[in-house]
Amino acid sequence: MTTFLLHPLYLLFLLLPVAAWSGWLIGRHASARRSGARTRELSSSYFRGLNYLLNEQPDKAIEVFMKLAEFNRDTVETHLALGNLFRRRGEVDRAIRVHQHLVGRQNLSEDEKTVALLELGEDYMRAGLLDRAEALFDDLVAMNAHAPSALRHLIAIYQHERDWHKAIEHARRLEAMTGESESSTIAQFYCELADQSRAHGARDEARDYLDHAFACEPECVRAHMIAGHLLAEAGDHPGAVEAFERAARADVDFVPEILPPLLDNYARSQQMDRAERFLTDVIRRYQGISPVLALMRLYAKREGERAAVDFLTRQLRQRPSVRGLMALIDATLDKTEGEARENFLILRDLTRKLLEGQAMYRCSRCGFGAKAHHWQCPSCKNWGTVRPIHGVVNE
Numbered sequence: 462m463t464t465f466l467l468h469p470l471y472l473l474f475l476l477l478p479v480a481a482w483s484g485w486l487i488g489r490h491a492s493a494r495r496s497g498a499r500t501r502e503l504s505s506s507y508f509r510g511l512n513y514l515l516n517e518q519p520d521k522a523i524e525v526f527m528k529l530a531e532f533n534r535d536t537v538e539t540h541l542a543l544g545n546l547f548r549r550r551g552e553v554d555r556a557i558r559v560h561q562h563l564v565g566r567q568n569l570s571e572d573e574k575t576v577a578l579l580e581l582g583e584d585y586m587r588a589g590l591l592d593r594a595e596a597l598f599d600d601l602v603a604m605n606a607h608a609p610s611a612l613r614h615l616i617a618i619y620q621h622e623r624d625w626h627k628a629i630e631h632a633r634r635l636e637a638m639t640g641e642s643e644s645s646t647i648a649q650f651y652c653e654l655a656d657q658s659r660a661h662g663a664r665d666e667a668r669d670y671l672d673h674a675f676a677c678e679p680e681c682v683r684a685h686m687i688a689g690h691l692l693a694e695a696g697d698h699p700g701a702v703e704a705f706e707r708a709a710r711a712d713v714d715f716v717p718e719i720l721p722p723l724l725d726n727y728a729r730s731q732q733m734d735r736a737e738r739f740l741t742d743v744i745r746r747y748q749g750i751s752p753v754l755a756l757m758r759l760y761a762k763r764e765g766e767r768a769a770v771d772f773l774t775r776q777l778r779q780r781p782s783v784r785g786l787m788a789l790i791d792a793t794l795d796k797t798e799g800e801a802r803e804n805f806l807i808l809r810d811l812t813r814k815l816l817e818g819q820a821m822y823r824c825s826r827c828g829f830g831a832k833a834h835h836w837q838c839p840s841c842k843n844w845g846t847v848r849p850i851h852g853v854v855n856e
């Protein structure tokens with residue numbers, strides 16, 4: 462969406478009203494010879510501006526459209542389009558001035574005024590003036606004008622401020638207004654609250670928030686994982702194993718996050734046979750390397766290094782992986798000496814360099830790449846969209 466918003470075609474679309482106005486001007490003045498020259502000037506300016514936009518020269522386009530707006534101060538659409546252009550180019554101060562000018566005008570219709578207010582609110586958000594933006598969006602919701610958009614902006618503000626209670630309250634209002642479920646997002650907000658409580662050692666409170674999260678989304682991976690951590694911290698390791706296994710069943714893509722605490726709880730509850738069954742099953746359903754490496758380590762402990770290396774070699778033929786190769790080199794290193802060992806050390810160094818700086822996760826919505834997992838995409842702010850990248854140099 463963001464990419465599209467920056468696209469010249471979108472800007473062109475924004476300026477369609479200007480085109481209509483320009484065309485109307487041409488028509489109106491066609492019979493009036495006196496103003497013929499000015500009309501020609503306006504329409505030629507308009508098309509010049511359009512040309513700049515299409516050639517991705519927004520600086521020059523803005524200059525031309527600014528002049529057009531001066532010619533006709535009553536043209537609301539031109540001002541809105543200009544304000545949008547400024548904001549999207551990061552010139553928030555100018556965007557605010559354009560939109561404030563619009564809001565202050567006497568001759569606007571109610572709808573035009575609320576559209577301008579909505580735009581002004583977005584300017585304030587972009588400028589980091591969240592209090593002003595919040596007050597403005599609150600007013601729009603109270604007026605029932607563009608309320609769904611205003612609510613979405615308010616939710617974004619509360620997420621930014623980590624005010625999860627208000628985020629939940631407004632997400633519920635949005636649900637009621639649009640009839641579209643916000644359940645999985647609200648479940649994430651409850652998980653945030655549960656995480657906060659857990660960090661303060663308030664386990665009962667955390668458990669209450671998780672109940673709310675499960676009520677929104679019964680198979681919420683993150684809620685299952687927090688439940689697992691809470692049980693482990695209370696010393697209930699078999700219970701924690703159950704919770705983490707449920708998380709993996711709910712969405713196998715989160716296995717790289719689930720495995721470390723799950724393996725720890727298998728060990729603490731002495732359920733290594735169960736660990737083997739789980740990993741064997743997950744390998745069939747998940748194409749990444751993490752569970753293969755975990756199973757290899759398990760075989761190394763139980764059946765010795767030879768069996769582990771055999772297993773890993775078989776797996777790597779089916780799913781080539783630099784991380785797998787590194788594990789193979791590490792396992793082989795101790796058995797070699799002299800020149801062969803030197804070569805293995807060089808190889809290990811090279812594979813480590815190959816992995817350096819590689820993104821292990823990517824947002825399925827906006828393509829943002831990350832080395833660590835995020836529940837909320839740092840770029841597009843969607844929840845649960847950051848997933849492991851399955852590739853030779855990734856997961």
Ligand SMILES: [Zn+2]
Nearest residue numbers: 824827838841
């Ligand atoms: Zn994203």
